[in-house]
Amino acid sequence: EKGGFATFMDKEIAEQPAAVADTLRGHFDGTRIVLDEQRLGEDELRTIDKVFVVACGSAYHSGLVAKYAIEHWTRLPVEVELASEFRYRDPVLDRDTLVVAVSQSGETADTLEAVRHARRQRARVLAVCNTNGSQIPRESDAVVYTHAGPEVGVASTKAFLAQITANYLVGLALAQARGTKYADEVARDFQALSEIPRAVEQTLELLEPVRELGRSIADSKAVLFLGRHVGFPVALEGALKLKELAYMHAEGFAAGELKHGPIALVEEGLPVVVVTPSPKSMPLLHSKLLSNIREVQARGARTIVIGEEGDDTIAPFADFLIELPRVPALLQPLVSTIPLQVLAAEIARTRGYDIDKPRNLAKSVTVE
Numbered sequence: 155e156k157g158g159f160a161t162f163m164d165k166e167i168a169e170q171p172a173a174v175a176d177t178l179r180g181h182f183d184g185t186r187i188v189l190d191e192q193r194l195g196e197d198e199l200r201t202i203d204k205v206f207v208v209a210c211g212s213a214y215h216s217g218l219v220a221k222y223a224i225e226h227w228t229r230l231p232v233e234v235e236l237a238s239e240f241r242y243r244d245p246v247l248d249r250d251t252l253v254v255a256v257s258q259s260g261e262t263a264d265t266l267e268a269v270r271h272a273r274r275q276r277a278r279v280l281a282v283c284n285t286n287g288s289q290i291p292r293e294s295d296a297v298v299y300t301h302a303g304p305e306v307g308v309a310s311t312k313a314f315l316a317q318i319t320a321n322y323l324v325g326l327a328l329a330q331a332r333g334t335k336y337a338d339e340v341a342r343d344f345q346a347l348s349e350i351p352r353a354v355e356q357t358l359e360l361l362e363p364v365r366e367l368g369r370s371i372a373d374s375k376a377v378l379f380l381g382r383h384v385g386f387p388v389a390l391e392g393a394l395k396l397k398e399l400a401y402m403h404a405e406g407f408a409a410g411e412l413k414h415g416p417i418a419l420v421e422e423g424l425p426v427v428v429v430t431p432s433p434k435s436m437p438l439l440h441s442k443l444l445s446n447i448r449e450v451q452a453r454g455a456r457t458i459v460i461g462e463e464g465d466d467t468i469a470p471f472a473d474f475l476i477e478l479p480r481v482p483a484l485l486q487p488l489v490s491t492i493p494l495q496v497l498a499a500e501i502a503r504t505r506g507y508d509i510d511k512p513r514n515l516a517k518s519v520t521v522e
């Protein structure tokens with residue numbers, strides 16, 4: 155059932171091209187983005203004036219990634235909130251608020267309670283979910299299913315990529331309803347998403363050196379992850395994978411926050427993973443990250459840099475360079491997350507842990 159892979163997680167990492175492709179399938183009819191169970195009309199979507207994404211763990215990170223795209227495409231304010239915090243702080247919700255509840259299992263208690271709270275306040279609720287007929291989509295006004303297929307490994311991998319993809323479809327659906335994107339732009343963005351499975355495949359072929367790296371840093375005390383813009387939630391996700399699989403202290407930071415505190419953690423030999431944007435599409439951010447890499451390298455960190463192929467400006471500062479295929483800036487998390495999944499899995503394996511069933515964790519968390 156693991157299809158020749160050593161673990162479900164390895165299999166599910168390898169299934170990511172299909173997870174993205176299958177999630178896109180059927181959601182564009184040649185002219186318009188179509189959602190699955192759309193009990194929310196286009197006129198209702200048009201009046202939305204604020205979006206909340208509520209979720210837990212990796213699903214929450216998928217929301218943090220999507221915030222950049224949804225705000226950029228729709229000009230709507232988007233807040234991303236941990237489901238476990240959402241309903242305890244009296245968020246401002248009304249019938250023009252769209253609450254996007256992201257959940258692989260569709261049964262996460264914190265997220266379900268956030269959905270119920272939002273509905274009591276008359277907000278519209280759209281579920282992004284991987285499990286047909288589960289509770290969260292049942293209680294929502296509209297659904298976009300992620301078609302990642304069953305995810306057995308406790309640590310989310312293919313479901314995470316599928317969640318980002320589905321969140322982007324929600325962003326495009328909102329943009330088309332609001333008219334902040336012309337039909338040809340929506341078509342172009344959908345096309346760009348459709349090219350991602352190929353980039354994911356190419357990325358999967360580049361990972362043997364990442365496994366070697368994982369083996370070589372498996373006895374580190376801690377690993378830091380840095381990123382900016384969409385690379386920031388990718389850093390958070392990389393750190394979460396390492397914590398849950400390898401039981402290693404790991405933290406993700408917005409790279410701009412380094413000098414506001416975290417740089418004090420940097421000491422000789424500390425592995426620091428840096429997710430860098432494309433120098434071509436995000437030159438300013440790229441140069442800022444370059445300085446961040448230099449800052450940590452000057453303090454003895456072992457820099458592990460995720461960059462775009464052909465970017466030779468970062469090579470001199472990377473003790474280890476992972477070059478990924480070039481994709482549009484907002485879509486980079488769909489490729490840059492993958493080496494971090496593999497790194498965490500390999501470190502955990504080297505330490506002798508069961509990567510499909512990390513200690514203390516359950517696949518579906520049905521208590522608050």
Ligand code: F6R
Binds near residue numbers: 259394518
């Ligand atoms: C991390 C992970 C968890 C889940 C979280 C939400 O690898 O798997 O953080 O993402 O428990 O679960 P769902 O998406 O089922 O609501």
